[in-house]
Amino acid sequence: MTGLQLSREELLKAYRLMRMIRVFEDRVSAEMASGDIPGNTHLYAGQEASAVGICLHLSESDRIASTHRGHGHCIAKGCDVDGMMAEIFGKDTGICRGKGGSMHIADLSKGMLGANGIVGGAPPIACGAALTSQILGRNDVSVAFTGDGGINQGTTAESMNLAQVWKLPVIFAVEDNGFGEATASSFVVAGEITKRAEALGMAFAKVDGVDFFAVHEAAGEAVERARRGEGPTLLHIETPRYYGHFSGDPDNYRTAEEKAAMRRDRDCLPRFRRRVDEAKLLGLDELDKIDAEVQAAIDQAVSAARSAPQPALSSLTTDVYVRY
Amino acid sequence: MAQKSFRQALNEALHHEMRRDPNVIVLGEDVAGGSGASGQKDAWGGAFGVTKGLLGAFGPARVRDTPITESAFVGAAAGAAMTGLRPVAEIMFVDFLGVCFDQIFNQAAKFRYMFGGKAVTPLVIRATYGAGTRSASQHSQALYPIFTHVPGLKVVIPSSPYDAKGLLIQAIRDNDPVIFLENKVLYDTVGEVPDGAYTVPFGEAHIVREGGDATIVALGRMVHFAREAAEILAAEGIDCTVLDPRTTSPLDEDTLLEMAEETGRVVIVDEANPRCGMAADISSIIAEKAFGALKAPIMKVTAPHTPVPYAPNLEAAYIPDAKRIADAVRKAVAFKRS
Ligand SMILES: Cc1ncc(C[n+]2csc(CCOP(=O)(O)OP(=O)(O)O)c2C)c(N)n1
Numbered sequence: 001m002t003g004l005q006l007s008r009e010e011l012l013k014a015y016r017l018m019r020m021i022r023v024f025e026d027r028v029s030a031e032m033a034s035g036d037i038p039g040n041t042h043l044y045a046g047q048e049a050s051a052v053g054i055c056l057h058l059s060e061s062d063r064i065a066s067t068h069r070g071h072g073h074c075i076a077k078g079c080d081v082d083g084m085m086a087e088i089f090g091k092d093t094g095i096c097r098g099k100g101g102s103m104h105i106a107d108l109s110k111g112m113l114g115a116n117g118i119v120g121g122a123p124p125i126a127c128g129a130a131l132t133s134q135i136l137g138r139n140d141v142s143v144a145f146t147g148d149g150g151i152n153q154g155t156t157a158e159s160m161n162l163a164q165v166w167k168l169p170v171i172f173a174v175e176d177n178g179f180g181e182a183t184a185s186s187f188v189v190a191g192e193i194t195k196r197a198e199a200l201g202m203a204f205a206k207v208d209g210v211d212f213f214a215v216h217e218a219a220g221e222a223v224e225r226a227r228r229g230e231g232p233t234l235l236h237i238e239t240p241r242y243y244g245h246f247s248g249d250p251d252n253y254r255t256a257e258e259k260a261a262m263r264r265d266r267d268c269l270p271r272f273r274r275r276v277d278e279a280k281l282l283g284l285d286e287l288d289k290i291d292a293e294v295q296a297a298i299d300q301a302v303s304a305a306r307s308a309p310q311p312a313l314s315s316l317t318t319d320v321y322v323r324y
Numbered sequence: 325m326a327q328k329s330f331r332q333a334l335n336e337a338l339h340h341e342m343r344r345d346p347n348v349i350v351l352g353e354d355v356a357g358g359s360g361a362s363g364q365k366d367a368w369g370g371a372f373g374v375t376k377g378l379l380g381a382f383g384p385a386r387v388r389d390t391p392i393t394e395s396a397f398v399g400a401a402a403g404a405a406m407t408g409l410r411p412v413a414e415i416m417f418v419d420f421l422g423v424c425f426d427q428i429f430n431q432a433a434k435f436r437y438m439f440g441g442k443a444v445t446p447l448v449i450r451a452t453y454g455a456g457t458r459s460a461s462q463h464s465q466a467l468y469p470i471f472t473h474v475p476g477l478k479v480v481i482p483s484s485p486y487d488a489k490g491l492l493i494q495a496i497r498d499n500d501p502v503i504f505l506e507n508k509v510l511y512d513t514v515g516e517v518p519d520g521a522y523t524v525p526f527g528e529a530h531i532v533r534e535g536g537d538a539t540i541v542a543l544g545r546m547v548h549f550a551r552e553a554a555e556i557l558a559a560e561g562i563d564c565t566v567l568d569p570r571t572t573s574p575l576d577e578d579t580l581l582e583m584a585e586e587t588g589r590v591v592i593v594d595e596a597n598p599r600c601g602m603a604a605d606i607s608s609i610i611a612e613k614a615f616g617a618l619k620a621p622i623m624k625v626t627a628p629h630t631p632v633p634y635a636p637n638l639e640a641a642y643i644p645d646a647k648r649i650a651d652a653v654r655k656a657v658a659f660k661r662s
């Protein structure tokens with residue numbers, strides 16, 4: 001299993017990032033419930049192995065374009081967690097100065113081209129970033145994250161074709177959590193998602209998104225293929241979605257049993273711990289220590305976000321243009 | 325008369341028309357919700373609950389949860405409208421119409437004209453609009469000026485539960501494509517709504533309040549702020565007319581001009597961005613056709629020329645409010661020709 005050949009540092013980093021995403025999302029959920037976060041959020045909890053398994057292959061010059069469920073992608077790509085939390089609280093210290101909120105977190109210096117409020121928004125943007133890399137002769141790749149819902153958008157289909165005919169260094173990471181909002185994907189997705197890539201002659205893989213090592217391995221092949229100039233790959237990643245579609249969604253379209261079974265049987269974190277423990281790669285005490293550090297970091301991010309100032313009113317009209 | 329919410333008024337309109345005409349269908353993302361899932365059916369009834377209960381009453385053939393493919397299902401609704409159905413397509417946020425502009429602008433809006441008057445396209449596209457829910461730049465726009473600009477489209481912006489029901493019934497019975505925009509902040513507002521079916525005609529402005537000193541023209545949520553401003557001003561001895569055009573296309577020019585002439589002072593409130601917006605449009609009509617009656621420059625109170633920000637303090641500054649409206653009226657009243 002190639003995944004298990006990761007270095008100790010990489011394994012520790014992977015676990016820390018996955019735990020960071022989980023704790024971040026659980027905390028945002030709690031803060032949403034208490035009414036202290038002004039806007040709406042879509043939580044990534046349950047899907048951590050996907051973002052981290054992919055982004056661990058990327059450097060800062062590689063680009064990702066994300067979705068409305070973007071917190072996990074942002075953290076995995078190295079966005080500052082304090083800045084993210086402050087953004088969600090609508091503060092001046094936010095990563096976008098409080099102007100974007102949860103659905104528009106972006107840090108171009110980290111290769112994070114933005115969460116996105118529009119389903120199907122990411123694939124064309126990622127193709128554009130891949131085109132930049134191709135034309136400027138760089139070795140960078142880009143990743144378009146989308147969902148089982150987003151796979152149906154015209155923009156996604158058009159981007160896949162464009163990427164294939166132009167041999168763009170791009171990866172279409174389709175995170176299939178079984179739902180687009182309250183509608184089951186079985187109701188709205190015709191055929192097999194991977195067959196859509198196959199029909200275009202595009203490389204593809206279907207992976208268990210609860211298994212960090214499986215995602216990491218498939219993503220590694222896709223990234224290498226893109227870096228070799230051999231074009232795009234579609235990854236169909238099956239994951240659970242722990243929370244409702246948005247915070248506040250009663251999530252009554254899934255039975256209590258289904259939700260309990262999902263959390264019990266499909267959790268990437270204990271799965272990871274078991275694997276590294278059995279293979280004697282890391283000690284569980286090391287992982288427990290990470291858990292505590294992550295918890296402290298999120299506590300700190302929330303208290304900093306709470307006490308941060310609001311944006312100055314004058315910023316309402318700035319940054320519409322570079323110059324006007 | 326019964327007190328009902330804006331949401332319930334719309335829901336009743338849909339029930340009436342689906343019962344009345346089997347060719348009326350409803351389609352959109354999660355207009356029922358729960359399709360294909362293990363739990364409750366009709367779990368959402370639309371992202372804002374407006375279509376709740378339709379699935380149970382009319383069944384899945386006429387109440388369809390679509391894939392997230394606005395181009396396909398809005399375009400299909402246009403095609404179905406041209407061939408005998410009366411589809412009501414729901415788009416959760418008007419911003420998402422960006423994904424399917426072609427189906428609206430180049431297709432549905434123009435069938436009739438391009439085909440020499442042979443086509444009818446009884447299509448309704450319902451969408452929410454407006455800021456105020458901390459939903460940021462891609463979920464908060466007030467894009468009605470863009471639709472108003474396009475010949476062939478009718479554009480409706482109800483401000484009260486009564487109008488919401490009557491205008492939606494009119495929209496469904498109307499034989500042209502209608503963009504029907506619901507301000508999401510208004511869903512829980514309550515007003516008198518008759519139980520039976522009735523229509524509110526397009527192109528007839530509603531005189532919400534009468535006063536001789538100035539006319540405040542406002543749409544949708546802004547009507548409420550205009551009324552608030554009028555009350556503040558009344559206490560200062562300034563009496564305002566509040567005029568709600570209700571539809572921006574067709575636009576009731578006659579009533580607009582009449583009120584402008586009667587009061588001689590006009591303040592236009594628009595939640596949309598100012599350039600090429602409704603405030604600009606209405607002000608140009610009044611300037612051209614009622615110039616002689618004006619005692620002061622026409623005042624516009626609009627959002628700034630920026631996207632909608634997320635932070636609550638910035639968003640509050642973005643949205644026009646009663647204070648800004650009242651200030652504009654005071655300025656108009658104080659104006660003296662030099
Ligand atoms: C163009 C567009 N249509 C609809 C929506 C509303 N919406 C937000 S998320 C979502 C579901 C997306 O499903 P999926 O792609 O599977 O992502 P998931 O939420 O499951 O992560 C929908 C319909 C939107 N934001 N943009």
Ligand SMILES: [Mg+2]
Nearest residue numbers: 147148179180
């Ligand atoms: Mg999904």
